[in-house]
Amino acid sequence: MSDKPNLMEDTWSGTETADPIVHYDRARRKRALLLKLALYFFTVTFLSGFLFYLYIRFSPLPDSDLATHSRIVAADGSLVADLLNNGQNRIKVGINEIPADVQNGTIAIEDAQFYQHSGLNLRGLARAIYVDIKSGEIVEGGSSITQQLAKVLYLTHDRTFTRKIPELLLTLKLETRYTKQEILEQYLNVVYYGHGANGIGTAAKIYFNKNVSELTLAESAMLVGIPRGPSIYSPFVDMNKAKERQWQVLEAMVRHGYITQEQANDAYRQKIVLAEKKDIQSGMAPYFTRYATWSAINLHGVPEDELYSSGMILHTTIDLNMQKAAEAAIQKFLPAAPGLQASLIAIDPKTGHIKAMVGGRDFNQSPFNRVTAKRQPGSAFKPFVYLAALEAGATPSKMVKSEPTTFTYEKDQMYTVKNFNDQYAHDYIGMREAIKKSDNIYAVATALEVTPQRVVETAKRFGIASELKPYPSLALGVFPVSPMELARAYAALANGGTLLEPTAIQQITNAYGREIYGRDLDAQKAADPQNVFILTDMMKSIFDQGGTAARIAPTVANRVVAGKTGTTDTDAWMAGFSPNLVTVVWVGYDKDQFLNSTESYSAAQIWGDFMKNALENTPASDFARPEGLLELNIDPTTGMLASKNCPQVQREFFRIGTEPYQECTEHPSSGSSNSKKDTGESGVKKFWKWFRGDAN
Structure with a gap:
């Protein structure tokens, strides 16, 4: 065998063939x-x-969400208001009517390559990022005009990545169906410019009372800048911010060759003359509607442009029957004095739901909502003084002499207190009588005893957010609060000490019924139910004979109600509640004009008439009594346990361990020595004395 190597075998191993073919x-x-x-x-x-x-x-393109109006509906689902136009008609204008400055300014600031791309402006997106980073704020838009049009016309406003796919498809559809001019025309007719202005035609009317064709370069640039942030750049809201944004638009127009620098400078220097702002509100309950839209934007996080143009539904808490009763009560009892105003808010204390809201005599004459305006509450603040005292160990039998008094506090400070119309008992009175007659001396003495700071802390726990200072005058309600705040605080009293945030909106859904915005509402314990119940029971007395609300007692005679009046020289209040409805009424002048007696009394009349009609179909009920309370009869002139000889007897509630145990010494029982061993006490009372170690 030859030792010559086989080259084919070295090249091809195994069963491979070396055949080149x-x-x-x-x-x-x-x-x-x-x-x-x-x-x-x-x-x-x-x-x-x-x-x-x-x-x-x-x-086919889908139906536009603009055909489905954004709406506000009541608690029962009935329509309250249509928000598509917010009281304004949509003015549709053709592209030939829209000034070149509006068209060019919109393209320059929103989509500089609008005429070059096919719907997706990748180059423009990169440039916008560069310009925004360089300027330190969002100046130019990243989405193309066509993309923005697709979002406004067809898409819900869910902030999800998956929404980008239909947005892309709709953008391409628009680009293949319409010319660039047609797309720009549609965009300028639907984009939101703030204050209910959908489209440039409506915006020109609202801001300048002009036809769109009459807009100057300065006015065009100001309007063009608004859609980036209607609540920020509206000249009605902040002219300085609006001018800053106007300059950004003018600079963009210079940068992209639409105008010269000199034209931009001249336009920026031109004085802007705005039209008179009109707040004509369509639909029912205009003050509530305005508050609900504010809540949607500021409390629920709904972008303003979405609110007015996305077909969403605001499911609110309003009860239209109660709303009608509120409006009717103000119309009936508010005196026809020029400038005299009233506000009313009603809340369900168990849910925090706002059931009725009136912010003034006439929305179209004055859209300012006085439910949220701060005024001196006067004696309507006193319940929180007495609650602080109950929490500190005081009881309804605490006695204070009702007479003109000069109090000394902080060592050398003096504070002289008088009662309204110089009416005094000139004797010792208990807490119930002080609430019933709204005695100022009792209130200030109590506040100083528990300390004003403790009163401040109590009020804060009940949702009073306004500034309160620990002065003796705090007890007389000199620090302004809003009817909304006071209603929230009183609702916590009606709810046994549990505080809830007042809310106008239960749910916000999109045009397809899916919830898109929500808000968590937490319940907080503000006070012990025992102390709250004792206070509430005493607050019923203002409707008794001689009480500050006695004249309206027949109006609510078949109801268990509690409350407190409040009167200053310029403000009249009636705040009160049943177990299932809290209502606060304020009457006064916006400019602090003095009230006469008829005007002051109208607050209670409005309250009584509203409560009567609002609760007409609601079964009457009493406040739930918590455990751990004793119900005893006392002599209101001494604060002691009533004997069978006491000419006056008052039923009071006490927390176990705080009740009086000595029988009245002014009117002792026959043969009584008034000693602790012979007090005529019941077996139950003797048992509690023994339980506390006071049997002797």
Whole structure:
């Protein structure tokens, strides 16, 4: 055998053949296969692209959400107001009517490559990022005008990544169906410019009372800048911010060659003359509607442009029957004095739901909502003084002499207190009598005893957010609060000491019924139910004979109600509640004009008439009595346990361990020595004395 190496074997191992013809055939088959795969790939790609084009070009566009008006509905689902136009008619204008400055300014600041791209402005997005980073704020838009139009017309406002896919498809559909001028015309007719202005035609009327064709370069640039942030750049809201944004638009127009620098400078220096702002509100309950839209934006996080143009539904808490009763009561009892105003807010204490709201005599004459305005509450603040005292260990039998008094506090400070109309008992009175007659001396003495700071802390726990200072005058309600705040605090009293945030909106859904914005409401314990119940029971007395609200007692005679009046020289209040409805009424002048007696009394009349009609179909009920309370009869002139000889007897509640145990010494029982061993006490009272170790 030859030792010469076999070159073929070194090159091809195993069973491989060294036949070059076979090798070539395999290579040829591979190339043929790759060619077939490439042909298949390009065929599928072409067909897919063609089918995609056919879909984009000919498949129908969805119905626009603009056809589904954004609405406010009541608690029962009935329509309260239509928010599409917010009381304004949509003014549709053709592209030929829209000034070139509006068109060019919009393109310059929102989509500089509008005429060059096919819907997706990647270059513009990159440039916008660069300009925004350089300026330190959002100046130019990233989304194309066509994308923005697709979002406004067709899409819900869910902030999800998956929404980008339909947005892309709709953008391409718009680009294949319409010319650039048609797209720009649609965009300028639907974009939101603030204050209910959907479209440039409406915006020109609202801001300048002009037809859109009459807008100057300065006015055009100001309007063009608003859609980026209607609540920020509106000249009605902040002219300085509006001017800053106007300059950004003018600079963009210079940068992209639409105007010269000199034209920009002249336009910026031009004085802007705004039209008179009109707040005409369509629908029912205009003050509530305005508050509900404010709540949606500021408390629920709804962007303003979405609120007015996305077809969403605000499911509110308002009860239209109660709302009508509130408006009727003010119309009936508010004296027809020029400038005299009233406000009313009613809340369900168990849920915090606002059931009725009136912010003034006439919304169209004065849209200012006085439910949120701060005024001196006067004696309507006193319940929180007495609650602080109950928490500190005081009881309804605490006695204070009602007479003109000069109090000394902080060592050398003096504070002289008098009662309204100089009416005094000139004797000792208990806490119930002080609440019933609204005695100022009792209130200040109590506040100083528990310390004004403790009163401040108590009021804060009940949701009074306004500034309160620990002065003796705090007890007389000299520090302003709003009816909304006072209603929230009184609602916590009606709810046994549990505080809830007042809310106008239960749920916000999109046009398809899916919840898109919500808000968590937490309940907080503000006070012990025992102390709250004792206070509430005493607050019923203002409706008794001689009480500050006795004249309206017949109006609510079949109801268990509690409350407190409040009167200053310029403000009249009636705040009160049943177990299931809290109502606060304020009457006064916006400019602190003095009230006469008729005007002051109208607050109670409005309250009584509203409560009577609002609760007409609601079963009467009493406040839930918590455990751990004793119900005892006392002599109101001494604060002691009543004997069978006491000419006056008052039923009071006490927390176990705080009740009086000595029988009245002014009117002792027959044969009584008035000693602790012979007090005529019941077996229950003796048992509690023994339980506390006071049997002797």
